[in-house]
Amino acid sequence: MSKNFDDLLLKANSCSNKKVAVAVAQDEPVLEAIKLAKEKGIADAILVGDKVKIKKIADKIGMDLSEYEVVNEVNTTKASLEAVRLVSTGKADMVMKGLVDTATFLRSVLNKEVGLRTGKLMSHVSVFEIEGIDRLILLTDAAFNTYPDLKAKVQILNNSVDVAHACGIEVPKVAAVCAVEVVNPDMPATIDASLLAKMNDRGQIKGCLVDGPLALDNALSEEAAYHKGITGEVAGKADIILLPNIETANVMYKTLTYTAKTKNGGLLVGTSAPVILTSRADKFETKVNSIALAALVADAKK
Incomplete structure (x- = not known):
């Protein structure tokens, strides 16, 4: 039984490697979390968004984009839908919100054609x-x-x-x-x-x-x-x-x-795949923990 996030990160590392689709990925804190998650063996990623802006941030934080699949889509609504579609078609295991407002992101998650609805309550x-x-x-x-x-x-x-x-x-x-x-x-x-x-x-x-x-x-x-x-x-x-x-x-x-002295992570569930819905106010550590949680939940669904 995991008693802390060190245990959870080890558990996530021992699972088969998962892939997260990032919606509107040109967000520095999110890309930093994605980079560390990959380095820790928790998850790979498909980055959906403005490729020019993603590359600029990646260069700044020392992130080698050749290690990631990048889907160029400058329109935020279309980028959100594409990230969700990658999950619903099985090309990724979970989806993460990037530089997009929550309402637009959730509309993509709930989209009737490519969304992650299950009939359950989210x-x-x-x-x-x-x-x-x-x-x-x-x-x-x-x-x-x-x-x-x-x-x-x-x-x-x-x-x-x-x-x-x-x-x-x-x-x-x-x-x-x-x-x-x-x-x-x-x-x-x-x-x-x-x-x-x-x-x-x-x-x-x-x-x-x-x-x-x-x-x-x-x-x-x-x-x-x-x-x-x-x-x-x-x-x-x-x-x-x-x-x-x-x-x-x-x-x-x-x-x-x-x-309080705490560490945390969170996600939306009740969907066909985990949804990582972190806030811009969340700490970098929280974003990494949330990716690890989503990887564990995705693994449990297999």
């Missing part, structure tokens, strides 16, 4: 290595689904479990986190959490252990769970934190990113 999964915690923590959904209902939460949960399995966590422990750890009819998220736990008990949600509602402290800390008298296999030992809505999840994501 959701974002972040993986965090947090100083002081002896395991990776998966957080969902901080970026894509706004106010999911119970049906959507089941799919978001299942997507995160797929990522956990790809990371080597055989039976991930899922905490459906709310503001409190008791069912309160005036707090709908607590009702959803209890239903998710019961669905897991009855085999409707498989491949994991689910408990909820749990507050964040007794999901992550065995000591907190003990003091509150909360028992069970998930209490204090959660691998996956399922948050009730995008506001809660996004605040937690950014709090961990900016106020």
